Amino acid sequence: MKRGILERLDAGEVVIGDGGYVLQLERRGYVKAGHWTPEAVVEHPEAVRQLHREFLRAGADVLETFTFYSSDDKLEISGNVTNITGEQINEAACDLAREVANEGNALVAGSVSQTPCYVNSRNEEEVKAIFKKQLDVFMKKDIDFLIAEFFAHGEEAVWAVQVLKTSGKPVAATLCISPEGDLNGVSPGDCAVRLVQAGAQIVGVNCHLDPTCCLKTVKLMKKGLEEAHLKAHLMIQPLGFHTPECNHRGYTSLPEYPFSLESRAMNRWDMQKYAREAYNAGIRYIGGCCGFEPYHIRALAEELEPERGFLPPASQKHGLWGSALATHHKPWVKAKSNRQYWENLRPASGRPLCPSMATPEA
Numbered sequence: 001m002k003r004g005i006l007e008r009l010d011a012g013e014v015v016i017g018d019g020g021y022v023l024q025l026e027r028r029g030y031v032k033a034g035h036w037t038p039e040a041v042v043e044h045p046e047a048v049r050q051l052h053r054e055f056l057r058a059g060a061d062v063l064e065t066f067t068f069y070s071s072d073d074k075l076e077i078s079g080n081v082t083n084i085t086g087e088q089i090n091e092a093a094c095d096l097a098r099e100v101a102n103e104g105n106a107l108v109a110g111s112v113s114q115t116p117c118y119v120n121s122r123n124e125e126e127v128k129a130i131f132k133k134q135l136d137v138f139m140k141k142d143i144d145f146l147i148a149e150f151f152a153h154g155e156e157a158v159w160a161v162q163v164l165k166t167s168g169k170p171v172a173a174t175l176c177i178s179p180e181g182d183l184n185g186v187s188p189g190d191c192a193v194r195l196v197q198a199g200a201q202i203v204g205v206n207c208h209l210d211p212t213c214c215l216k217t218v219k220l221m222k223k224g225l226e227e228a229h230l231k232a233h234l235m236i237q238p239l240g241f242h243t244p245e246c247n248h249r250g251y252t253s254l255p256e257y258p259f260s261l262e263s264r265a266m267n268r269w270d271m272q273k274y275a276r277e278a279y280n281a282g283i284r285y286i287g288g289c290c291g292f293e294p295y296h297i298r299a300l301a302e303e304l305e306p307e308r309g310f311l312p313p314a315s316q317k318h319g320l321w322g323s324a325l326a327t328h329h330k331p332w333v334k335a336k337s338n339r340q341y342w343e344n345l346r347p348a349s350g351r352p353l354c355p356s357m358a359t360p361e362a
């Protein structure tokens with residue numbers, strides 16, 4: 001019997017989340033950019049299964065169902081599916097995550113995300129009905145807990161939490177907001193308070209901005225909760241790209257979004273630094289979103305090995321801090337088999353005419 005998410009967090013354990021599916025599967029040829037819908041779970045289950053497996057092997061304690069943007073209204077607008085229903089997509093996503101999670105000790109989290117309906121209608125009843133349909137599938141498939149993620153409006157996330165709470169399963173909620181707050185102008189602290197009051201046991205942020213910026217936002221949420229005398233576990237699943245511009249709307253307003261983000265990719269050493277800072281901030285559910293590949297998740301698990309007490313299977317092929325190079329036959333490569341080298345490296349981009357920062361679109 002696997003221990004649940006709250007049992008793990010209440011015991012003070014570190015939970016490693018998984019990484020990003022939608023951008024990675026777009027690069028691999030299974031997701032279409034634009035509407036970013038997850039019909040690959042039905043059309044190419046082997047591709048989704050493989051990515052789940054890589055995250056599990058890298059140390060993820062949770063596999064999220066690949067149900068990003070799989071609400072009926074979003075699927076309809078996308079035009080990406082004709083012969084597949086939303087129910088089929090959500091069911092197939094649950095089956096894939098469960099199959100792979102059971103190959104290890106991972107939990108399955110059913111995920112819902114922001115809907116076009118909220119922006120178009122702001123109708124609470126209609127938006128809630130959309131989440132309820134997805135929840136019905138998650139309950140039928142007996143997922144372990146639920147995540148409301150990638151909400152730019154705290155209000156919509158609160159509605160999602162209220163629906164998910166009816167299941168009796170643990171509920172996490174993460175917003176894709178900046179330290180300035182959500183798109184309705186509500187501060188991170190107030191957003192966190194409202195989510196916890198709605199019943200979320202785990203709150204934080206995901207996507208849109210890099211770890212440095214997301215950490216600022218989660219710290220503001222933590223402060224808001226403390227001031228309101230509320231308790232909740234903290235969660236963070238940022239971008240795996242550097243976005244030092246830290247603009248309010250996030251990476252979608254950067255010139256490189258979405259097809260030229262490679263130059264901003266974080267490396268494994270950046271990830272170790274992020275994992276340590278998140279841990280020091282009191283966050284215990286630490287994962288990633290878009291741009292987070294399996295080796296990034298492995299880096300989180302390796303940094304937090306002292307706290308967790310074990311390394312993931314993928315570390316069998318990775319010496320800590322470059323130690324795998326210790327037997328290299330070229331002395332100048334062998335010289336890199338130490339922490340100091342990698343920790344102090346300032347990687348060059350190899351693009352002499354490129355700027356280091358961009359001006360985000362207004």
Ligand SMILES: [Zn+2]
Pocket residue numbers: 020206207208289290
């Ligand atoms: Zn993302």
